[in-house]
Structures are given as structure tokens and as C-alpha cells.
Amino acid sequence: MSSAAIHFLFLGLYLAALFAIGIVTGRKMKSSAEGFFIGSRSVGPWVTAFSFVSAYYSSVVIIGGGGFGYRFGLATLWVGATNVIVGTLLAWTILGHRTRRMTGRLGSITMPEFFARRYNSPEARVVSALVIGLFLVLYSVSILKGMGNAFEVLIGLRYEYSILLSGLMIVAYVAIGGYLAVVWTGFFQGWVMLFGLALLTALALVRVGGFEAVCARLATIDNGQYLRTPGVWGWAGLVSYSMIVSFGVWGMPQLVTRFYSIKTSTVLKLGTVLATVTGAMALLPYLNGAIARVVRPELADQARQLGATAFDKAIPLLVQEVMPPWASAVFLAAVVAAGMSSFAAVLIVVVSALVKDLARDSFNLRLTDRQQVVWSRLASVLVGLVALGVAMRPPAMILVITGFAWAVIASTTLWPYVLGLYWRRATRLGTFISMLGGCLVALAWEALGRPLGLHGFIPGLAAGLVLYLGASLLSPAPDEALVTAAFGKDGKQLRR
Numbered sequence: 001m002s003s004a005a006i007h008f009l010f011l012g013l014y015l016a017a018l019f020a021i022g023i024v025t026g027r028k029m030k031s032s033a034e035g036f037f038i039g040s041r042s043v044g045p046w047v048t049a050f051s052f053v054s055a056y057y058s059s060v061v062i063i064g065g066g067g068f069g070y071r072f073g074l075a076t077l078w079v080g081a082t083n084v085i086v087g088t089l090l091a092w093t094i095l096g097h098r099t100r101r102m103t104g105r106l107g108s109i110t111m112p113e114f115f116a117r118r119y120n121s122p123e124a125r126v127v128s129a130l131v132i133g134l135f136l137v138l139y140s141v142s143i144l145k146g147m148g149n150a151f152e153v154l155i156g157l158r159y160e161y162s163i164l165l166s167g168l169m170i171v172a173y174v175a176i177g178g179y180l181a182v183v184w185t186g187f188f189q190g191w192v193m194l195f196g197l198a199l200l201t202a203l204a205l206v207r208v209g210g211f212e213a214v215c216a217r218l219a220t221i222d223n224g225q226y227l228r229t230p231g232v233w234g235w236a237g238l239v240s241y242s243m244i245v246s247f248g249v250w251g252m253p254q255l256v257t258r259f260y261s262i263k264t265s266t267v268l269k270l271g272t273v274l275a276t277v278t279g280a281m282a283l284l285p286y287l288n289g290a291i292a293r294v295v296r297p298e299l300a301d302q303a304r305q306l307g308a309t310a311f312d313k314a315i316p317l318l319v320q321e322v323m324p325p326w327a328s329a330v331f332l333a334a335v336v337a338a339g340m341s342s343f344a345a346v347l348i349v350v351v352s353a354l355v356k357d358l359a360r361d362s363f364n365l366r367l368t369d370r371q372q373v374v375w376s377r378l379a380s381v382l383v384g385l386v387a388l389g390v391a392m393r394p395p396a397m398i399l400v401i402t403g404f405a406w407a408v409i410a411s412t413t414l415w416p417y418v419l420g421l422y423w424r425r426a427t428r429l430g431t432f433i434s435m436l437g438g439c440l441v442a443l444a445w446e447a448l449g450r451p452l453g454l455h456g457f458i459p460g461l462a463a464g465l466v467l468y469l470g471a472s473l474l475s476p477a478p479d480e481a482l483v484t485a486a487f488g489k490d491g492k493q494l495r496r
Helices: 003-028 033-041 045-056 059-106 111-119 122-154 159-208 211-218 235-244 247-251 253-261 265-295 298-306 308-322 325-360 369-391 398-421 428-447 457-474 480-487
Strands: none
Touching: 003 159, 003 325, 045 059, 045 159, 045 253, 045 265, 045 325, 059 111, 059 122, 059 211, 059 235, 059 247, 059 253, 059 265, 059 298, 059 308, 059 325, 059 398, 059 480, 111 122, 111 253, 111 325, 111 398, 111 428, 111 480, 122 159, 122 253, 122 308, 122 325, 122 369, 122 398, 122 428, 159 211, 159 265, 159 308, 159 325, 159 369, 211 265, 235 247, 235 398, 235 457, 247 253, 247 398, 253 325, 253 398, 265 298, 265 308, 298 308, 308 325, 325 369, 398 428, 398 457, 428 457
16 A cells, blocks of 8 residues: 555544544534533543643644754753643643633633623623634634645645645534534544654654764754754743743633633642643654754755745654654644644634624624524634635744734733732723733734844733733722622632
């Protein structure tokens, strides 16, 4: 059997399994907004943890992280390390329990709805829903690009056809199964990702003679800059991107929604351990990207001719070099798994922002629960097609697109969400001004070409924090009934 035939057979079986999961979960889903958007808060710790990891470490990390590893060397391992420690362990520890309890008390099932009920702020709902809807669609472009690059190199399928094949499948099972389809396919895909990345790393290290051999080869390139920290990247770039893709996670709705949907806050301890251990896979794409610099050095010349987006082919080229056809097929499934799980998670959040938070709650369209589900399914198809259209001609490297989208979203949502879980004195005015200021500063900083070498995430987050604290302290304290509704009597949240 030819290599292409093996890839198509394995991929066909894999996609069929995902579609079957979507159909089964669609039958189990309750015909309500809560059922479609957060699975009626009925998801267990194993599924929650693995779906969190698979949504977080998407094809953006596997392909885009490999591209950064090739471009900047072993210093990028610090990005993976902060993903695990800050983006996973600390996020689950600091945010998980309070998010599950407070959203349960407030009856909120989306992040914009949380802002509206926590602060009695319909304007915060509108701003956050618009930012989430627009910039998560942009982020989804980077996810689709990662899958497209993998298909293009590994099985010779044209990039455009690769995007359509994977994208349309995701749209189908999200529209059918809603959130339960997203988390259950994410659970399945998390295992595939873990196995595929571990297999690639083992075979790549065997090919080059071990980690010491990689370091020795990298030491001969540009006076060892690809071996040092911060190396060719510089401290500003390394710290900025580490913060964006780690601390920025704390304000990303497609990830924190996992805390909304878990059965009870008491099972979060197990989920925290599972997510952190599994999340250690984040180190592997960056390492493999550095290995690809040794195995396929000619890609650097291609990037100088074709532009930085060529670096995103580092991992597919490494797979092509070190893996036999059957293993390559497994890894392709891992990339598809990573991309599909993340795109599905993004899609369900964008749809909830458009249908529930804007159409129904902000513009007062009278939609029943059943009508919301129907509208959400139609919106899933429409949003998916828009993302597919943009992904046909992506504007930049995968992690560049991701960093920009995450910077704007996190600068808008992170402080009102994180501090809103802890600080009783936060006000409606502080939240609204923080959202607008953080968003606009992040956008302006990027438009000015990142002065001082800092990504827009850093000044955007700093501006959002100052405005949130300052405006809250200068405005009247929130009504005590509003605070009690969020925190419970005597400031203690009730367990659910």
C-alpha cells in the first residue's frame, strides 16, 4: 500500500470516529441553550481536563510552536514551560473553583453573560461579545492554517482542499452535537495528540543521535544563538510571547468555559492534576522545531525567499524525514486532532457570543431555548465558512496570528474576569473602561509596530489593570445585593 493510501485510510477512519462521536453526543444533548453551550454543567474531570488541553495545545502549538522552535531555537522551550505552569496548573488552581461556583450562582453560561450579571453591565456584555466574536474567528484562521500545512506536506493534498476537508468536518459535528461534541471529541483527540507528539519526538531524537547531538549541532549555527536563552529572539520577544500564550489563557473564553461546565467544583483537584500532566506535551513541539533546524537546514533559506510563513512547514518536513508512513499517518491524525479540537472550542464560543449574548440578550430578540439551538447551529455553519474563507489566504505565521488575536481578547477580558472572581469592590464603570482601554491600547501598540520590542499584549494588559482598579476605586461601590449574588452571604461562595 502506498504512503498516500495509508494516510487517507487512517485519516478516513479517524474522521468517521469523530463524526460518530458528534452524532452520539447530539442525541444526548438537551435542547436548551445551557445544553448546547456548556453541556448542562454535567462534564466530568477526565473529559474536562483532556478537552482543555486539546483546545489549548492546538495545531497552533504543534505546527506554529514547531515553526518558532525552528526560527528561534531551544529558548522557545521556556514558552512551553510557561504554558504548563502558568497556562494550565495556575489557571486551574486559581480560577477553577471560583469560576464554577460563581457562574453557577449567577446562572451565567458564557463569559459575556458573566460580565453582565457580575457587574450589572449590559455594555460589558456587548463589548466582550464583539471582541470575542471577531478575534476568535481570526484565531481560528491560524488553527486551520496549521492543519492545512500538515496535509499539504505529508500527503501532497493542496492547501485549499486540506482546509476545506478539516474545516467542514468540524462545522458538521459542532452544529450537530454542540458543547458535548466539542468536549468528548476533545477528550479523544487529546490522547491522539499525546501519542503522536511523543512518537515524533522519540523518532526525531533517534535520527539525530540524541538531545546532546542536537545541542552540539545547534551550537555551530550563528555562534550558538539557537542554543542560548534568549538567543536570537531577545528577552522582549520571548517574555511577551510566553505571557500571551500562558497568562493570556486566563482571559480566553474557549478555555475558561471548561470550568463552567464541570459537574462540581469538588472534582477540580483531579482535573488540575490530569490537565497539568497531560499539558507537559507543550514542550515537545518547540523541541521538535529545534531538531528540524538540524535535520532540514534548507528551510531557513526558503524562509528568506518566501517569507516567515515558510517556518510553519518545519514540523511537517521533520515528520516526512524521520517517520515511516504508518507513523506519519498517526502524527497527521494528531495534528488534525489538535486543530479540530481547538477550532471546535472556538466555534462554540463565537456562536454563543453572537446568538445568545448579542442577538438574544443585547438586541432583545425573543428566542426560546429551542430556537437558540437552531440559530446556533446555523451560526456554526456561517462562522465556520467565514473562517475557512480567510484561511485560504492567511496573513502571517501561525503564532503571529494567534498572538495578535489572543492579545486583544485577553487585554479586554482578563482583568474583569480574574479579579471579578476575587475583588468585591470592582464596579461596572471600572469593568467597562478597562475593557475599552485594554483593547484599544493592544490594537494601537500593534499598529505602531510594537515599540520597545514588546507585543501589544503587555501594554494592553497593563492599561486594562490600571483602568480597572482606578475607575473602580473612584466610582461608587457596587450594590451589596449584587455582590452577595456573586459571592454568597458573608463573601463565601456556596458549593454546587
